[in-house]
Amino acid sequence: MPKHDTPLMDELEKGPWPSFVTDLKRQAETKPECWDILGQMELSFKDRITHWKHGGIVGVFGYGGGIVGRYSDSPKQFPGVAHFHTVRLNQPSSKFYSSAKLRDICNLWEKYGSGMTNMHGSTGDLVLLGTRTENLEPLFYDLTHDLKQDLGGSGSNLRTPACCIGSARCEWSCYDTASICHHLTMHYQDEIHRPAFPYKFKFKFSGCPNDCVASIARSDFALIGTWKDDIRIDQDAVQGYIKGDYKPNGGARAKSKPFDIDEDVLALCPTACMRMKDNKLQIDNKNCTRCMFCLNMMPRALRPGVIKGASILCGAKAPILDGAQLATLIIPFVEVTADNEYENIIEVIESIWDWWMEAGKNRERLGETMQRLGLPTFLKVMDVTPIPQHIKIPRENPYVFWTDEEVPGGFERDIREFRKKHAQ
16 A cells, blocks of 8 residues: 655654654554555544544444444545454453463454554553454454453443452552452443443442542443541651651652641641641541542551442543533442442442433433433432432532422422511
């Protein structure tokens, strides 16, 4: 395949940072279709529109997801990308790979595709970029039989569950993220591979409120680690930070002036629930929102409590129909243990699905259904008693209401009596 003149793409190779354009040119030496990728991207830059068109329904036999169809709208001009489908692989929990496994995957993709990968896509999957329709079935056979690897999710199904590194290597993790991620991936194989939902549905598991997989912003069902009791304080270590024996934030944040606990920790607490008294740190744990700021700043001095579990939040999504949404806290604390095979978590998930599959419109994420029908409806379906955190703007625009049946005599009588009393 001929090389294309790509002055606009060449601009992306300038500057101090690595460039994907350089990677594509290097890959094109052995995979000539990569020249057509560059050529089509150059045309897209000139025309300011994409020249990829969605492939519609394309995949492997028996699976409704895992393959994202892509075709060029200029196949005669760029024959190397006339077909350029994306294959999503289900990544292992916490993305633990052996170097041998990665070599096997790369060798397989050199055989059947462009050789280009994306590790990892925003969904979480290991993404293989660019192959032809006739290569999908042999690729899938070798992938599943020789590599013992499976496809991930795509389409209106359960997307590949993803988690942070969790208790495998992180000191903050409040539950085993890799364990529940793997268990639910195995448990919901049918939901991953055979689309049956109104739209996509994502699980993401973060071991602590630092939320390293951004579950609160990207997942329909976020399980974020937390603790139920008080933050543990090592007063000697607190004094070590004050005296300068320890660097704040694990040494990750360099400052030109010495650490000041008042300025650098206490004044930045979002609920002002911390103070120094008699040269000891005190925390009003009832008002702590577990933002993790103080723990990150003084990791030697502060630790999560010992009663650990997770919070369940629902309804996050990217800006597709109604704009981006952060997840809403639904259940403040649940235990997360493998002792009952996560039955308590599965029960919540399937209650959500039963309602969403009935009430959700086509291509409507869970968060959009919640927004359209109202949080009170969702809480009632989930059999959750409203708490103050569910009120968006207290006393001004609450969206948790009481029905007449819940107030003896009803609201109208109370309002009449209130007005009569104050009119006098």
